[in-house]
Amino acid sequence: MALKINIVQLKESGVVVEVKQDIAHxxxxxxxxxxxxxxFPAGSEGVIVGFNEDxxxxxxxxxxxxxxxxxxxxxxxxxxxxxVGNEFIGRTVxxxxxxxxxxxxxxxxxxxxxxxxxxxxxxxxxxxxVFASGTKIVDMMIPLGKGQRELIIGxxxxxxxxxxxxxxxxxxxTGVICIYCCIGKAxxxxxxxxxxxxxxxxxxxxxxxxxxxxxSMGQQYLAPYVATSIGEYFMYEHGKDxxxxxxxxxxxxxxxxxxxxxxxxxxxxxxYPGDIFYLHSQLVERACKLSPQLGGGSMTHLxxxxxxxxxxxxxxxxxxxxxTDGQIYMNSALFGEGxxxxxxxxxxxxxxxxxxxxxxxxxxxxxxxxxxxxxxELQKLTRVKAGVSEDVERRLNKGLAVQELxxxxxxxxxPMEEQVVLLYAFRQGVLEGHxxxxxxxxxxxxxxxxxxxxxxxxxxxxxxxxxxxxxKEALDEEFARFRxxxx
Numbered sequence: 373m374a375l376k377i378n379i380v381q382l383k384e385s386g387v388v389v390e391v392k393q394d395i396a397h398x399x400x401x402x403x404x405x406x407x408x409x410x411x412f413p414a415g416s417e418g419v420i421v422g423f424n425e426d427x428x429x430x431x432x433x434x435x436x437x438x439x440x441x442x443x444x445x446x447x448x449x450x451x452x453x454x455x456v457g458n459e460f461i462g463r464t465v466x467x468x469x470x471x472x473x474x475x476x477x478x479x480x481x482x483x484x485x486x487x488x489x490x491x492x493x494x495x496x497x498x499x500x501x502v503f504a505s506g507t508k509i510v511d512m513m514i515p516l517g518k519g520q521r522e523l524i525i526g527x528x529x530x531x532x533x534x535x536x537x538x539x540x541x542x543x544x545x546t547g548v549i550c551i552y553c554c555i556g557k558a559x560x561x562x563x564x565x566x567x568x569x570x571x572x573x574x575x576x577x578x579x580x581x582x583x584x585x586x587x588s589m590g591q592q593y594l595a596p597y598v599a600t601s602i603g604e605y606f607m608y609e610h611g612k613d614x615x616x617x618x619x620x621x622x623x624x625x626x627x628x629x630x631x632x633x634x635x636x637x638x639x640x641x642x643x644y645p646g647d648i649f650y651l652h653s654q655l656v657e658r659a660c661k662l663s664p665q666l667g668g669g670s671m672t673h674l675x676x677x678x679x680x681x682x683x684x685x686x687x688x689x690x691x692x693x694x695x696t697d698g699q700i701y702m703n704s705a706l707f708g709e710g711x712x713x714x715x716x717x718x719x720x721x722x723x724x725x726x727x728x729x730x731x732x733x734x735x736x737x738x739x740x741x742x743x744x745x746x747x748x749e750l751q752k753l754t755r756v757k758a759g760v761s762e763d764v765e766r767r768l769n770k771g772l773a774v775q776e777l778x779x780x781x782x783x784x785x786x787p788m789e790e791q792v793v794l795l796y797a798f799r800q801g802v803l804e805g806h807x808x809x810x811x812x813x814x815x816x817x818x819x820x821x822x823x824x825x826x827x828x829x830x831x832x833x834x835x836x837x838x839x840x841x842x843x844k845e846a847l848d849e850e851f852a853r854f855r856x857x858x859x
Contacts, residue, residue: 455480506785
């Protein structure tokens, strides 16, 4: 007869000595380690964030009841883990992985550590597959790959969250799992994102990890790590592609600064602690494209950083720029001019480059960025001159057409195949002779006509991702018919 042996779980007990806001000083935990879970009376929970020879420093992450000096605490010798599983899809959870939408309790299928280690170089492969963002400027000129870390940076109210939510909407019916992580934002901002999720049926493939400004400092600190751990479950266990949006890491850095000052750590530049770089680098380095032996999944990160008056040389912006694979810079002046999305092509870059782009997009958009930058310079020069030559006027009109081609409405992502058709129409001169205010209507009409008359071309384009001679002939024929009816 086999003996059933219960595994002995080692536990330590200690006593609360002092409490400063969300930081508790505890005596008696002689075998503690960073990231370890601590249980307080009345259901409160904390995680060890530092220790010395006298006491352990514990960050309160869930307050079931008031914590006061003299309370006895217990701690098991294990790191802080959260439940993960398919049940999380379609749900809003807090920074402890618990339901925050009033729905049933989420049990999870496995447990993953919050502070997981990043995959090694041997576990990764180079990025080869394009990540469709649905934003024309990004897909045409700042292409992203699955497994990339692309920073979205700019002043407040310039459309940073819109770029991220459009990328989430674009992943519909692609099998990509989307995680939106809200850190330190107002409830009203979170509600706007939830409305977008509701209106566009995102809950079938997305979830939200929420730690708003009204939540505890501990939850705001843990939220991005929890979101990444949930994403890692889908990447490692199911070999899926995952998108994680961190909105935004500026407020995460503020939370960590507040924590560090309470922990009496020496302040450095802008009162941030010395390990502020590691705070975010350990997070974004968990994004990758896994090798086929590990399932071939990927995790793409879109961290958002808020700047003050366009200053990208600030401490947190310059830190995050140096640890990501490029940045999308949102310009408040462009936003004020009505150019939306207000992406500054002079300061935006993708270090993955065009190697992941569709061959068709690469062929058609090769010189587009240079053309647009030259147009903006020419436009500045002609503002101070009374008259211009015919050649300059023609170049200005072509530049205005490019400008209108790149504009798009929020929450209206454009699929890659439609972008190819629009780019080809521009290259074939279909937009010439139209006033700038009419171009948006012309573009919409072109897409409708091609989808209606040449659906086989669109389907073939999605399949082969490049423009063949036969496709070009079919599109040229359609454009000729469009010009005839437009006249």
